Amino acid sequence: MTVAFSTGRGKPPGPASGRPDGKLPALRRLISNRSNFLLRYSPLLILALAWEAASRLQLASSLALPPLTDVARAWIELIQSGDLVGNGLSSLYRAGAGLALAILVGGALGVFMAVSRPANAMLGPLVELFYPMPKSALIPVTVLWLGFGDGSKILLIFLGCMLPVTIGAYNGARGSDQHLLWSARSMGARGLRVMWDVVVPSALPELLNGVRTALALAFILLVSSELVVARQGFGYLIGYLGANGSYEAMFAVVLTVAFIGFLADRVYQAVVERALRWRE
Amino acid sequence: MDNPAQIIIENVSHHYRPAVGREVLALESVSLQVREREFLALVGPSGCGKSTLLYLIGGFLPIDTGKIMVDGKPAAGPGPDRGIVFQNFALFPWKTVRKNVLYGLERQALPRAEREARAQAFIDLVGLTGFEESYPSHLSGGMKQRAAIARTLAFDPRMLLMDEPFGALDAQTRSLMQSELLAIWEKTRKTVIFVTHDVHEAVYLAERVAVMTARPGRIKAIIDTSFDKDDPEVHRSKIFVDKVDEVWTLVRDEAVKALEKQRP
Numbered sequence: 001m002t003v004a005f006s007t008g009r010g011k012p013p014g015p016a017s018g019r020p021d022g023k024l025p026a027l028r029r030l031i032s033n034r035s036n037f038l039l040r041y042s043p044l045l046i047l048a049l050a051w052e053a054a055s056r057l058q059l060a061s062s063l064a065l066p067p068l069t070d071v072a073r074a075w076i077e078l079i080q081s082g083d084l085v086g087n088g089l090s091s092l093y094r095a096g097a098g099l100a101l102a103i104l105v106g107g108a109l110g111v112f113m114a115v116s117r118p119a120n121a122m123l124g125p126l127v128e129l130f131y132p133m134p135k136s137a138l139i140p141v142t143v144l145w146l147g148f149g150d151g152s153k154i155l156l157i158f159l160g161c162m163l164p165v166t167i168g169a170y171n172g173a174r175g176s177d178q179h180l181l182w183s184a185r186s187m188g189a190r191g192l193r194v195m196w197d198v199v200v201p202s203a204l205p206e207l208l209n210g211v212r213t214a215l216a217l218a219f220i221l222l223v224s225s226e227l228v229v230a231r232q233g234f235g236y237l238i239g240y241l242g243a244n245g246s247y248e249a250m251f252a253v254v255l256t257v258a259f260i261g262f263l264a265d266r267v268y269q270a271v272v273e274r275a276l277r278w279r280e
Numbered sequence: 281m282d283n284p285a286q287i288i289i290e291n292v293s294h295h296y297r298p299a300v301g302r303e304v305l306a307l308e309s310v311s312l313q314v315r316e317r318e319f320l321a322l323v324g325p326s327g328c329g330k331s332t333l334l335y336l337i338g339g340f341l342p343i344d345t346g347k348i349m350v351d352g353k354p355a356a357g358p359g360p361d362r363g364i365v366f367q368n369f370a371l372f373p374w375k376t377v378r379k380n381v382l383y384g385l386e387r388q389a390l391p392r393a394e395r396e397a398r399a400q401a402f403i404d405l406v407g408l409t410g411f412e413e414s415y416p417s418h419l420s421g422g423m424k425q426r427a428a429i430a431r432t433l434a435f436d437p438r439m440l441l442m443d444e445p446f447g448a449l450d451a452q453t454r455s456l457m458q459s460e461l462l463a464i465w466e467k468t469r470k471t472v473i474f475v476t477h478d479v480h481e482a483v484y485l486a487e488r489v490a491v492m493t494a495r496p497g498r499i500k501a502i503i504d505t506s507f508d509k510d511d512p513e514v515h516r517s518k519i520f521v522d523k524v525d526e527v528w529t530l531v532r533d534e535a536v537k538a539l540e541k542q543r544p
Binding site for chain 2: 052117177179180182183184186187188189198199216277278279280
């Protein structure tokens with residue numbers, strides 16, 4: 001990737017190229033990571049400038065594309081009024097709860113399908129059938145069942161996010177090394193112990209991949225369901241502000257959602273890297 | 281040398297059922313007795329079922345016909361009396377060396393401090409001191425196999441089942457590991473069944489070498505190889521060279537048969 005930026009600069013003279021002592025290289029790595037970070041996301045800055053210019057120079061209608069600085073001002077007002085925080089917390093609660101359920105149930109289901117032939121025969125076709133279905137089609141259904149509040153959103157996110165996790169867990173668990181299973185059993189582990197100690201960790205890399213997909217899906221389903229029917233949340237706020245012509249504020253919320261989605265993915269990646277540090 | 285038989289294999293046959301295709305007779309009426317504290321090597325051409333026999337003794341595969349008695353009881357299911365070491369090490373990749381070695385101990389009712397002390401003792405024994413917190417992916421092949429051996433020795437099985445444990449190692453590491461295993465065996469005197477296709481290795485390590493036929497595997501001959509192995513020049517001694525020759529002749533005949541069978 002961007003390794004070229006982090007090597008060969010300011011190296012101390014002497015034979016120590018791969019020195020084991022920690023502090024200085026760590027500090028340097030941090031700095032070079034920072035500059036990598038800036039370089040990596042500099043196109044964003046260019047985009048922001050282009051946005052501002054396009055709108056100030058009247059290349060685009062200020063209704064369709066309000067100047068970024070006005071959007072920023074609207075964002076500050078939304079924070080001050082508490083609208084953004086209140087709606088945001090409600091959205092994050094729905095996404096978090098739906099996703100957590102999806103990971104728990106989906107992961108367990110995938111592992112179960114991998115170790116039990118009857119479970120696989122029963123559930124496999126259902127998973128296959130349900131997986132390609134666009135889950136946003138269920139928005140009215142979940143509202144019909146659970147109403148306009150949190151429940152319908154959580155159910156939708158749970159249903160939409162479960163299958164990627166199930167499929168990841170299933171594929172990972174099915175690939176459990178026979179010799180690892182035998183080793184655990186020869187050391188006295190049985191039944192659930194073997195599942196928890198060998199099958200689940202074997203499934204983890206693919207399961208966590210599935211969770212990443214689920215994470216992105218959770219945001220999509222969250223905002224679209226809130227746009228359609230809700231009394232609070234990011235999607236509701238976007239729809240409400242748009243309908244009232246507060247386009248600066250609407251853009252501010254859209255950008256906030258985009259940023260939170262990005263941040264969630266980055267944090268998730270860091271967590272995964274930590275959880276899978278035993279790999280090569 | 282004349283210890284009672286600990287593992288008794290009587291008329292064991294085994295069919296291998298591939299996911300697709302016809303079933304294959306892998307073992308045909310195999311009978312063999314392994315004495316307590318003995319080091320026995322199983323050699324034979326590839327595909328002769330020597331690993332299958334080991335897995336049957338380990339209780340990992342169901343026995344179709346015949347019976348296998350371990351310490352007077354049928355070998356139904358694996359147990360911590362029979363420790364196994366695989367060619368691919370089979371270390372838990374998500375556990376550090378220390379946690380791997382602790383795994384078998386955690387299944388036993390030992391105080392925590394004692395488990396830790398035992399694990400450390402075996403890590404030291406196989407020369408992995410300082411690598412306790414390393415993950416297997418960061419170890420060389422030889423170190424992985426040392427860790428796997430430490431893990432198996434730590435829970436103190438009475439028998440060691442070793443499935444080509446040094447097959448994945450380079451020649452130098454392999455030779456070092458052989459003398460280390462011999463030293464460990466002399467110290468602990470566990471019953472060892474050692475599967476290998478390397479005749480030198482078998483003659484060097486084992487007290488008896490059982491030669492198996494090409495598939496379906498049967499015991500073709502058992503060669504006594506219990507002579508003094510302490511001499512560093514033992515590999516060049518007349519008795520060693522003669523024994524290797526004797527075993528190799530038997531194995532080669534079977535290897536040739538196995539190859540002929542594969543021809544259309």
